[in-house]
Amino acid sequence: MRRPAIAAASLAAALAASLALALALPGCGGPPPLASCGDHLGGVWQTADGAARWHLLDGGARVEGYPLVRELPPAPAGTIAAPAVLDLRRSGHELSGVAARRWHRGAATCTVRAPARVRGCAGDRLALTVDDTGPPSDWSACTPGSGPATTQLLRRTWP
Numbered sequence: 001m002r003r004p005a006i007a008a009a010s011l012a013a014a015l016a017a018s019l020a021l022a023l024a025l026p027g028c029g030g031p032p033p034l035a036s037c038g039d040h041l042g043g044v045w046q047t048a049d050g051a052a053r054w055h056l057l058d059g060g061a062r063v064e065g066y067p068l069v070r071e072l073p074p075a076p077a078g079t080i081a082a083p084a085v086l087d088l089r090r091s092g093h094e095l096s097g098v099a100a101r102r103w104h105r106g107a108a109t110c111t112v113r114a115p116a117r118v119r120g121c122a123g124d125r126l127a128l129t130v131d132d133t134g135p136p137s138d139w140s141a142c143t144p145g146s147g148p149a150t151t152q153l154l155r156r157t158w159p
Helices: 003-027
Strands: 041-045 053-060 062-067 079-081 085-091 095-104 108-123 125-130 148-159
Touching: 085 108
Parallel strands: none
Antiparallel strands: 041 053, 041 148, 053 062, 062 085, 079 095, 085 095, 095 108, 108 125, 125 148
16 A cells, blocks of 8 residues: 555645745746836736726737726716726837727617727836727717726736
8 A cells, every 4th residue: 555655745745846936936026127018018007096907918919908996987877887898909119909898778789999008118107098988979889978088007016
């Protein structure tokens, strides 16, 4: 019956590997500081007050963003809004694309798309500007409203 010996050896090896990983982690300082928006932007980014928090997935030429906090605009009676989603394309050191938000009114569904862009990437900070994704001004054409763009100054909090 060698199974207990094998199990003990496997357990000892797993514990040693876990200890080595735990000792190595404190030395990890996270990603290097950003030099430009052409650098890898993946991670969690949030405003100083925590009111906005985005999880950015950086795939190189394309960056996707998903909100991690409730960021819904006021909804007129009888409508329901979904969270916005960012779909950005990288061209050199620039990122631009759209913020899309789905709106529902009864049986009607409308996806409002508005310009979005990332600028000012340096250190652990960036600026995200998103045009109005509020309720559509024209439900048949899904025309975005005419509200002002908002700029969020974000800091990377993870990794």
